[in-house]
Amino acid sequence: MSEPSSVPPETAPPPLGITAIIEWLGLPPSGDLGQELTTLKGHLLAMEDTAASAQQRHRVLDLIHARSVTAVARLTPSLDEAGLPLPRKLRALVKSAQELLELLARNFLTILQDQVDEHLVKGLRQPQDVILWRAQYLLKQHLLISALVASPAAVGIWEAAHRTYALARERGLQGQPPEGTASSIENEYASTLLLACAQPASFSARELEFIADIAQRHGHRLEFLSITDERHRGLFWIDPNRDSPAVALARRLPPPETPVLWFSCDQLAHFLERQLHTLESGSQRTGTSELPEFAATLSGRSVLRRLIRFWGNPARRRFPRRRQSYRVTLHAGLEPLAGLLRGPALEEGEGSSWMITNESPDGYALMHLAGTSEKLEVGDVVALKPENHPPGRGGWQACIVRWALSENPEHLEIGLQILAPKALPATIALPGENASAHPHVLVLPAVPGLRPNDSLVTPAGLLPADQGRFVLLVERDNLEIKEVRTTSLDEQTARVEIFSIAVEEQPD
Known part of the structure; x- marks a missing residue:
């Protein structure tokens, strides 16, 4: 055709x-x-x-x-x-x-x-x-x-x-x-309703088709309620007379004396929790066929975790936002970010120009101004630096794209969550691979009170769950060689995975 x-x-x-x-x-x-x-x-x-x-x-x-x-x-x-x-x-x-x-x-x-x-x-x-x-x-x-x-x-x-x-x-x-x-x-x-309650701007198109499939298969698990029941954690309300989707009770109360329709996503969230446990345990006994095949992939399981939270336990915004209007340069992707932190191998002029429209202690909202944005995708990591910052390897902030909106071909807005105020380029030395094949990754140093352990940002699917110990070459002031192991998977998207890591103590 x-x-x-x-x-x-x-x-x-x-x-x-x-x-x-x-x-x-x-x-x-x-x-x-x-x-x-x-x-x-x-x-x-x-x-x-x-x-x-x-x-x-x-x-x-x-x-x-x-x-x-x-x-x-x-x-x-x-x-x-x-x-x-x-x-x-x-x-x-x-x-x-x-x-x-x-x-x-x-x-x-x-x-x-x-x-x-x-x-x-x-x-x-x-x-x-x-x-x-x-x-x-x-x-x-x-x-x-x-x-x-x-x-x-x-x-x-x-x-x-x-x-x-x-x-x-x-x-x-x-x-x-x-x-x-x-x-x-x-x-x-x-x-x-379920698709809208899943915060669709925070997923890629492929992930949204997966969510729409789940919503279609299991929409009957959504419970319409005659009255509000705050024992439900995934509680939403609709004003049928307004041109707007459902609103989570945790985020906003309905207007007084407004006749609203209540519904709960608790039953569906609990069902997905059971399915996710089955997938992660490797068991095939409890009906994983009730979900699309994409659920068995790394990206699919990541989407399920987020759906369980969005549908079963929607949360309030943690910080207020402040309006801003200053320009920043942005590079999309783990490899460019590692390169910028490593030195001048990547020209800063190759990035795209954006305007910060508002910010909070944990992130930003940005509007695209100039440069290519084709490589940008929800779930990817980006490097961000104010345009008035002195040139050089310093000043780059590691963020992850949480949502994207586009009203027309000339308009693109994204939301970023700050991963760390400072990130370090590193290389993983995996057994059986030559030096040229060692993948570039990022190390996010521990932050007291926020992140007790160092974190490792890797391409999605690089490290299997049973990887065990491996050698990490961290480029700080000097090259540091560490033997580490992953302790938990903290974040998983279609592009990257973020692990907590612990350094293995060497015997005396």
Whole structure:
């Protein structure tokens, strides 16, 4: 298939009559994804001014729904490795897909709320529960795409998702899967809420697809509550009348006298804890097949640990943030950071320029100004230094990327957590490898009261769990050779792992 392209609205075909639209929908999908999305949206809009019977409108809506789901499924794989910010061409496709999903969902909701056609619904091919399920699913896909491209949800999408679920509850249709579907309307809504509660900006696109899969499989473990019950640790609330996702009770109380919908993620968090224990123990007896295959990887287990915390024990922000506006230079990746700490091997001009917009004692929020950001990914380590700092090897701060947001191709914001005020370049000497193959790593010196032991930052998957002792060459003022062992795995992302280490005492 040729590379998909975006088609501007002015090149879309002129509106067709209802018969011509039905004939077009019977043709094979276009190889040009941009043209396919634009034409589908055009036919939806054309139906508003086309003379047709209710039966014809419902038939066209069914056909457009099937083509739209297929078209969006063609788009989402291209978002996994796209990087941020998205290229303009891909961003245009995302916009077309989300506009189509929203318009189609609102058409389904209009069917149920149009009093003129209400008496016809029972005689049509699709019953009310199927129509509501489709609307809920389309809105979920819209929000998933926003998460995959690290973009805020469009105005009105969350309000429509809340309203769709409320309509299903009013009609008693939320609990059972409609005919031809594999999940209930409530499960579709619950999986949408779970994705938002997982703080999607703090995960890569591939990790988000894994989270969405878990949420879909186990959305039934989310517990809707009639009243608040503070015995639950993973307690969230929704204001159904507001265009916003759920909020953790630990982070903010609902406004007084506001009717809210409560739910708890405790049951799901406990389930994931059991699954994670099974994976880490190497046992296959307790149903690890209930999770996607990605769960068995190092990155998958890292995501599970974070989900257990986000869903089962959401925490307040530890420190207040202060607004700032000074420039910094940033280099992404463990190798560049180790090189900068080692000396002038890497030119500082190769980095990218950013503006610090706010900071706290443990991190920063930054906005991209200039330079490449293609290598940047959530979970990677970066080197950070103010632009007015004197040149040289000093002044570089080791941080890890915690979240990323991108509203358009010219805009990228990231959040960084400070790993240590000072980091030391080092090399691991692994048995059986020659000197040229020794990987570069970082040592984070212990900080009294915060980090009692030295930490080691390595590429993900470098050290197996049973590595035992190994030799570490630390470049401090002089080269230090130490025999060390890992004592715990403190952090694990798709890019790096952070271990606590202990120096092995040499016998006298």
